[in-house]
Amino acid sequence: MKKTFKNIETIFNKSLNSIETFIQSHPKVNFLFGALFEAADGLIRSTKDTAKNPPFIRSSMDVKQYMGGILVALFFGWVVPAIYFYGFMCVVPKLIVSFVVGVFIVDVLWVILAREERINEGGFVTCLFIPAFLPPQVPLWLIGVGAGISILFRNILGGVGHNLVNPALFGRLMLTICFPTMVVSGWQEPFTGIPTIESLMYGVDAVTHATPLIVFKETGEVTSYLSLLFGASTGSLGETCRISLIITGIWLCKKRIANWRIPVAYLGSVFLFAALFYLILGKAMVPPMFQLLSGGLIFGAFFMATDPITTTYSQTGKWIFSIGCGFITVVIRNFSPIPEGVMYAILFMNLIGVPIQSIILKLKYRT
Numbered sequence: 001m002k003k004t005f006k007n008i009e010t011i012f013n014k015s016l017n018s019i020e021t022f023i024q025s026h027p028k029v030n031f032l033f034g035a036l037f038e039a040a041d042g043l044i045r046s047t048k049d050t051a052k053n054p055p056f057i058r059s060s061m062d063v064k065q066y067m068g069g070i071l072v073a074l075f076f077g078w079v080v081p082a083i084y085f086y087g088f089m090c091v092v093p094k095l096i097v098s099f100v101v102g103v104f105i106v107d108v109l110w111v112i113l114a115r116e117e118r119i120n121e122g123g124f125v126t127c128l129f130i131p132a133f134l135p136p137q138v139p140l141w142l143i144g145v146g147a148g149i150s151i152l153f154r155n156i157l158g159g160v161g162h163n164l165v166n167p168a169l170f171g172r173l174m175l176t177i178c179f180p181t182m183v184v185s186g187w188q189e190p191f192t193g194i195p196t197i198e199s200l201m202y203g204v205d206a207v208t209h210a211t212p213l214i215v216f217k218e219t220g221e222v223t224s225y226l227s228l229l230f231g232a233s234t235g236s237l238g239e240t241c242r243i244s245l246i247i248t249g250i251w252l253c254k255k256r257i258a259n260w261r262i263p264v265a266y267l268g269s270v271f272l273f274a275a276l277f278y279l280i281l282g283k284a285m286v287p288p289m290f291q292l293l294s295g296g297l298i299f300g301a302f303f304m305a306t307d308p309i310t311t312t313y314s315q316t317g318k319w320i321f322s323i324g325c326g327f328i329t330v331v332i333r334n335f336s337p338i339p340e341g342v343m344y345a346i347l348f349m350n351l352i353g354v355p356i357q358s359i360i361l362k363l364k365y366r367t
Contacts, residue, residue, distance in 0.1 A: 016041060019037065020037065020041065023037055030118060031111075031117075031118045031119065032104070032108070032118070032119060034118050035064070035118055035119065035120050035121040036121045036124055038064045038121070040068050040071070041064075041068075064121060065257075066257050066308075067121045067122060067124075067125055068121070069252060069255055069257040070125050070252070070257065070303075071121075071124060071125060071128065073248040073249070073251060073252050073257075073303070074125070074128050074129070074132070074248075074303070075128075076244065076248050077238075077244050077245045077247075077248035077249070077299075077302075077303070078132050078238040078239075078241070078244070078245065078299070079091065079095070079128075080244070081231055081240060081241035081244045082132075082136075082237045082238070083200065084191070084195060084200065084231075084241075085190035085191050085192075085203070085231050085240050085241065086188065086191070086203040086237065086240075087191070087199065087200065087201055087202045087203025087204075088200060088201050088202075089201055089202050089203075090136055090188075090202075090203050090237075091131070091237060093140060094131040094138075094140060094143045094237070095127075095128070095131055097140045097141075097143045097144045097147070098127040098128070098130045098131055098143050098144070098146075098147040099124065099127050099147075100144075101143075101144035101145075101147045101148050102123060102126065102127035102130070102147030102148055102150065102151040103123040103124060103127055103147075103151070105148070106147070106148045106151045106152055106155075107119045107120075107123040107151050107155070110151075110152070110155045114155075120159065120160050122154070122159070122160040123154075126147075126150050126151060126154060126167050126168045127147045127150070127151070129150075129168035129238075129303075129304075130143060130146045130147045130150060130168060130171060130172070131143055131237055131238070132236060132237050132238025132239070132299065133168070133169075133172045133236055133238060133296070133343075134146070134172075134175075134183065134236055134237065135183070135184075135185065135186035135187050135188065135236055135237075136186065136187070136188040136203075136236075136237055137185075137186030137187075137188050137208070138182055138183070138186055139182070142175065142179060142182055142183075145175065145179075146171040146172065146174070146175045147171065149170070149171040149174050149175075150167045150168050150170060150171030151167070153167050153170050153171065154167035160309075162309075163307075163309050163310055164310070164350065164351070165310055165347050165350035165351060166304055166307050166310050166346065166347070166350060168304075169304060169343055169346060169347055170347070172343055173343060173347060176343075185208075186208065187208055187209055187210060187211050187234040187235065188203075188204075188208060188209075188234065189204070189208075189209050189234055190203075190204075190231055190232060190233070190234070190240055191203050191204045192231075192232045209234050211233075211234050211235055211294075211295070211339065211340075212228060212233050212234070212235075212294045212295075213286070213294050213295050213333065213339040213340055214339045216286060216290070216294075216339075217337075217339050220283070220284075222287060222290050223290070223294070225289060225290070225293055228242060228290075228293040228294055229242050229243050229293055230242075230243055231243075235295070235296075236296065238296070238299050239295065239296045239298070239299045242293060242298045242299075245298045245299055245303075246298060246302075248302070249263060249301070249302025249303065252302060252303075252306070253302075258302060258303075258306035259306060259308070261315060261318045261319055261322065262301070262305050262306045262311065262321070262322045263301040263302050263305070263306065263322075264322075265318070265319050265322030265323050265326070266297075266300075266301040266305055266322040266323075266325050266326050267292060267297070267298070267301050267326070269322065269323040269327060270288075270291050270292060270297060270326040270329055270330055271288045271291065271292055272288075272326075273326060273327055273330040274286060274287070274288040274291040274292075274330050274334075275288040277330065277334055281334075285334050286330075286333050286334055291329075291330065291333065295333075295339070295340045295342060296340060296342045296343070297329065297342055299342075300325075300342040300343070300345075300346055301322075301325075304342075304346050305321075305322060305325055305346050305349075310350040310353060311349075311350070312353050312356055312357040312360070313357065314360050314361075317353070317356050317357050317360050320356055320360075321349050321353055321356060324345075324348075324349045324352075325342075325345045325346055325349050326345075327345075328341060328344065328345035328348060328349070329341040329342055329345040332344055332345065
């Protein structure tokens with residue numbers, strides 16, 4: 001058995017080395033996909049980068065491995081389930097438009113003008129987020145606009161590692177401001193039966209229905225928790241199947257790509273604040289468990305709030321940051337006409353992340 005696995009490993013390594021040689025020997029391919037391949041390769045195999053000067057820390061985690069892990073988690077967390085629930089033709093064209101506009105047009109033009117070596121794999125991650133935030137029936141051009149805004153905003157602020165707020169969420173915010181009707185409509189009921197070739201290709205007929213949070217705001221009806229968990233309720237492409245998001249989110253935490261404190265504190269604070277408001281103010285408030293399983297909370301907690309650049313870097317700061325996200329989310333959902341508050345909560349806490357970190361350092365070191 002060991003010999004078999006050893007042979008498979010040898011063949012696999014040779015294949016990856018051949019692909020790497022091909023990419024490096026073709027400048028145009030390397031310009032477009034070199035960083036993306038290194039991110040995937042770093043996730044599969046240990047990084048080849050080593051420190052030349054002390055101190056030396058033994059760790060295989062770097063930016064490329066982080067990006068590769070996010071790409072894998074997003075693919076299995078929302079892309080695969082979305083294809084099942086809404087069909088290949090609903091999901092894949094949106095991904096293609098997002099990548100073409102965001103990466104192969106906006107990012108490529110920026111890199112050429114900035115005279116950089118090649119495009120960064122971070123652009124693929126950002127563009128993979130854009131369709132996940134939006135309803136299934138949004139037009140393709142809106143996806144392209146969101147991807148272009150997100151990549152341009154990220155690059156203006158200095159690229160990967162210099163973002164003031166999450167660039168994908170900023171793009172979603174701009175779409176909400178500029179095209180509010182399109183962003184808050186087009187909620188399509190997902191396919192929930194035994195899949196066929198036709199359903200996997202085209203999904204079901206576009207029957208629109210309000211999201212669970214909108215329904216609760218209008219009628220007080222609480223959607224079945226099982227349907228919320230397993231993707232049988234309406235929502236954006238990325239938030240429908242929450243069980244897959246939970247599984248891939250836990251994998252990210254286990255791989256230490258995401259800091260476990262953030263989703264734990266975010267989800268936990270949402271539950272506690274929701275329970276507190278529910279006990280004090282009664283059934284007009286959104287129930288705690290319904291808060292956890294509705295909207296984009298789970299997606300935001302595992303994939304958006306955990307962005308290491310736009311959150312604080314101290315462990316204490318991460319707890320404060322996440323609890324702040326939870327409190328703002330619950331307040332917006334309960335006391336505003338806006339049904340969803342995850343995007344606004346994370347963006348607001350992104351903006352005050354630096355002051356939080358500064359205060360923590362001053363208190364800790366008494367400077």
